[in-house]
Amino acid sequence: MFxxxxxxxxxxxxxxxxxxxxxxxxxxxxxxxxxPDTEKLSTYECGFDPYEDARNAFDVRFYLVAILxxxxxxETVFLFPWGASLCWLPSLGIWCIFDFFVELCxxxxxxxKVGALEWE
Amino acid sequence: xxxxxxxxxxxxxxxLLLIGGSILGSSPKYNYPIICFQSLTCLIxxxxxxxxxxxxxxxxxxxxxxIVDTLSNSAKIIISIxxxxxxxxxxxxxxxxxxxxxLILLGFLGLCFxxxxxxxxxxxxxxxxxxxxxxxxATFQRSSVFSTEAGLKxxxxxxxxxxxLLFGASLTYGFSGxxxxxxxxxxxxxxxxxxxDLLIQCGLFFFCxxxxxxxxxxxxxxxxxxxxxxxxxxxxxxxxxxxKIAIFTVLIRLLNATRPEIWSTxxxxxxxxxxxxxxVYALSQTKIKRLFAFSGxxxxxxxxxxxxxxSLESFSSCILxxxxxxVTALFLWGLTLCLExxxxxxxxLTDLVIWGKxxxxxxxxxxxxxxxxxxxxxxxxxxxxxxxFASTIEASLYLGTIVxxxxxxxxxxYYLRVVKLIHFEEAGWSRxxxxxxxxxxxxxxxxxxxxxxxxxxxFLILITTNISICF
Numbered sequence: 069m070f071x072x073x074x075x076x077x078x079x080x081x082x083x084x085x086x087x088x089x090x091x092x093x094x095x096x097x098x099x100x101x102x103x104p105d106t107e108k109l110s111t112y113e114c115g116f117d118p119y120e121d122a123r124n125a126f127d128v129r130f131y132l133v134a135i136l137x138x139x140x141x142x143e144t145v146f147l148f149p150w151g152a153s154l155c156w157l158p159s160l161g162i163w164c165i166f167d168f169f170v171e172l173c174x175x176x177x178x179x180x181k182v183g184a185l186e187w188e
Numbered sequence: 189x190x191x192x193x194x195x196x197x198x199x200x201x202x203x204l205l206l207i208g209g210s211i212l213g214s215s216p217k218y219n220y221p222i223i224c225f226q227s228l229t230c231l232i233x234x235x236x237x238x239x240x241x242x243x244x245x246x247x248x249x250x251x252x253x254x255i256v257d258t259l260s261n262s263a264k265i266i267i268s269i270x271x272x273x274x275x276x277x278x279x280x281x282x283x284x285x286x287x288x289x290x291l292i293l294l295g296f297l298g299l300c301f302x303x304x305x306x307x308x309x310x311x312x313x314x315x316x317x318x319x320x321x322x323x324x325x326a327t328f329q330r331s332s333v334f335s336t337e338a339g340l341k342x343x344x345x346x347x348x349x350x351x352x353l354l355f356g357a358s359l360t361y362g363f364s365g366x367x368x369x370x371x372x373x374x375x376x377x378x379x380x381x382x383x384x385d386l387l388i389q390c391g392l393f394f395f396c397x398x399x400x401x402x403x404x405x406x407x408x409x410x411x412x413x414x415x416x417x418x419x420x421x422x423x424x425x426x427x428x429x430x431x432k433i434a435i436f437t438v439l440i441r442l443l444n445a446t447r448p449e450i451w452s453t454x455x456x457x458x459x460x461x462x463x464x465x466x467x468v469y470a471l472s473q474t475k476i477k478r479l480f481a482f483s484g485x486x487x488x489x490x491x492x493x494x495x496x497x498x499s500l501e502s503f504s505s506c507i508l509x510x511x512x513x514x515v516t517a518l519f520l521w522g523l524t525l526c527l528e529x530x531x532x533x534x535x536x537l538t539d540l541v542i543w544g545k546x547x548x549x550x551x552x553x554x555x556x557x558x559x560x561x562x563x564x565x566x567x568x569x570x571x572x573x574x575x576x577f578a579s580t581i582e583a584s585l586y587l588g589t590i591v592x593x594x595x596x597x598x599x600x601x602y603y604l605r606v607v608k609l610i611h612f613e614e615a616g617w618s619r620x621x622x623x624x625x626x627x628x629x630x631x632x633x634x635x636x637x638x639x640x641x642x643x644x645x646x647f648l649i650l651i652t653t654n655i656s657i658c659f
Contacts, residue, residue, distance in 0.1 A: 160250070174203050181210035 132184050136176075143172055191249050191256040192304070194237045194264065198297050201230045202290065209286035227289040228275060231296070235268040246658060248306065252368050255306035255441075258658040262507075262651070263303040263437045270429045270514050271296055276630040277522040278422025288328060292426065295321040299434040308357045308367040308395065311438055315353070315402060318431060319346045325426070326419040338418025345411040349401035356394025363387040369445035376447055389450055396442065396451070403435045405492060406461035409485050416481035421528050421535075424477060425521035428484050432491070433510050439495060440503055448498035455496035456588060462489030463595040470602045476524055476535045479602070480517070483561070486599055487513045493592055494576040497583045503656035505575035508649060512560075512572040512638070519557050519634040523550075526621055526631075537609055544610040546620035553635045555607050560638045562603040563596055568641030575649070 150157075150165050179185060205226060238261055246257035275292065298317030305311040323346065327339025361367050363384055364375055372388075379385050401408035416424045443451055466486025473479040491513070494506030527539055544551040560567035573596065580589045623631075641648075 171203060174207055178206050178210045181207075 129187065136179060136184070139172070139175075143169075191241070191244065191247055192254060194234050194241070195297065195300050195304075197237065198230070198234055198293065198300060202293050202297060205230070205286075205293070206290050209290060213286050227293050228272065230293065231268055231272050231275070234296075234300075235265060235272070238264045238268065248370070252370055253307045253310045254301075254304045256304055259437060259440070259655050260303040262655050263433050264300055266433050266511060266514065267296065267299050267303070267430055270433075270518065271426065273518050273630045273634070274422070274426045274429055274521070276626050277518070277525050278425055279626065280422070283422075288325070291321045291325050295325070295426075296430075299431060302434040303437045305438060306369050306441065308360060308369070311399075312350075312353055312357060315399075316350065318434075319350070319402065322427065322431075325423045326415055328423055329420050332418075332420075334418040335420065336418075338415045341411055341418075342415045345401070349398045349408065352394050352401065353398025356391045356396070356398060359391030359394065360388055361391075363391060369441060373445045376445075389446075392442070392446055393454070396439070396454075399435055399439060399442075400458065403432065403488055404485055405458050405488050406465050406485065407458070409462070409465065412485060413478045413481040416484075417475060417477045421477065421521065421525050425517070425525065428480065428521065429514050429517045432488065433507075433514065436491060436495065436506060436510055440506070443495065443498055452496045452498055455492050456585075459489045459492035459496055460588070460591055460595075462486060462492060463592060464489075467595045467598040467602070471598070473602075474536055476527075476537055476540065479537065479606075480520055480524075483599070483602075484513075484517070486595065489595075490573065490576050490592070493588070494579060497579050497585070499579060499583060500653075500656050501575075501582060502579035504649070504652040505572075505579045507655055508575050508652045509572040511648070511652070512568050512641075515634045515637050516557060516561050516569065519554075519631055519638070520561075522627065522631040522634070523554060526623060526627060537606065538613070540606065540610050541613050542621065544613075547623075550623075550631075551610055553632075553639075554610060556639050557635055558603050558606055560641075562600045566642050568638035568645070571641060571645050571649075 146165070146168065150161075154162070208226075241256070241261050244256060244258075244261065246255065248255050271292070275289075295318050298314045298321065301314035302311065302318065305314055323339055323343045326342045327336050329335040357367065360372075364372060366372060366375065375388075379388075397408070404412040416427065419427065463486050466482050466484070466489055470479055470482035470486070473482060487509070491506050491510050494502045494509055496502075523540075523543070524535060527535060527542070540554075543554055556567060560569035563570045563573040577589050577592060580592065
């Protein structure tokens, strides 16, 4: 009974998110118009074939961009709960996220300056 | 807020160095400067700030996440001196990118936070800050196969240890409802439920395992020799000198927050294992860096032996031991770096012959320092070992003392092998290695400290006792 009362919200979320994912998956198959051709059906991953010999040289720059993307993605992940609970936070909690932003932006400036974003 | 001024200062100056370095370092106008000097200045300033803070009362900040007391301030001072010396001995023209210094300072920031952490979460976060920058430092020589291997090994094993740490933290939080060490301490006074007690202990055990992993204590020591060997020697010096005292600080805090008697058996067992494995494996090493790695493992064992008694004298003896080990390690790594600047990378023990033939003063000093490491009486290492064994005898742990002394005797065997190599081996044709002033100073001061320890040792013992009294 304890688990039911404490964890029922999480169970509800899990059910809804699973169902939603399933519905979207089904709908995208049934509703959309499908015009398959070889280029569309072939797997695509960062510009090279994912099923070739692992010992070939590959371009690291794709991964650099992906890592930078993930960092800024995580920033948004932090931002949402912060924004949702803003009215209960003390001043320390508010300034902490500003500090986080400043540091992240400086990191971005560094990546820019060092040339991690330059393709050629 | 003023109490974490060193960390705030370090953090903001780090950001400034990062931006300044990336702007200046990519501009041909200023001839691509490296910000080495600035980071050294930053370190010295931190050291001064910590010194000014030394007689602060114990105070807890940011909702009990951090604690500032004599222990943390002294640890910070020791760490900053150690790092400063490491940067001085490791300074060479080969380091071509400024990120090296920024990463070292980032690790230093993590160490500073680790010394003041008083919550499982803040311990974990500062450990991650340290290890993430250390992984990159280990792979610093990108073109070297050894270096990348070392970095990859360090990263994988470090990730496992972080997982252990987090698993322990989650167990502790799940069964006690708190991650804070003060709350845990209060909880432990009132706890009556045996099962709950056992489960919390289980969580803390895993947490402790993660910490010991970072320390390189025995069942978790596999990464130490490989990482030490593979990483650039200037980086290895930092790995072996700097983080130990901070992790010991956290262990002392953890032991104080929980009931110490549950830990003593575990720590004692690990200490003996470290002593034994460190001494025995070191016997068969032919490379200098691997030898130092195994000797470092056995010295961590002595520190843990001091820690496991959980009394006032034992904490102070543990801090003293680690302090003296740090000084000795500084000398030895400085010596190795001098050789490496001339020879290239792979260093065998036989390369040490050169000191005995070309620079007699340095050869004799090396012998004295190695005697001190082995624990021969009038030198510094003896007093450290004496303090540890005195505290074990005080706790009437006679068997433990005997085992410790025996492994110490095994240790002397390989130390004497190094001495024999330096002075009694036939050397081929060799040319003297010139020592720069900074190098000579940063080798000479530790040697001076160890050889003349007997004259100012009581002062240092007073300081370490003072640190351990503050609990």
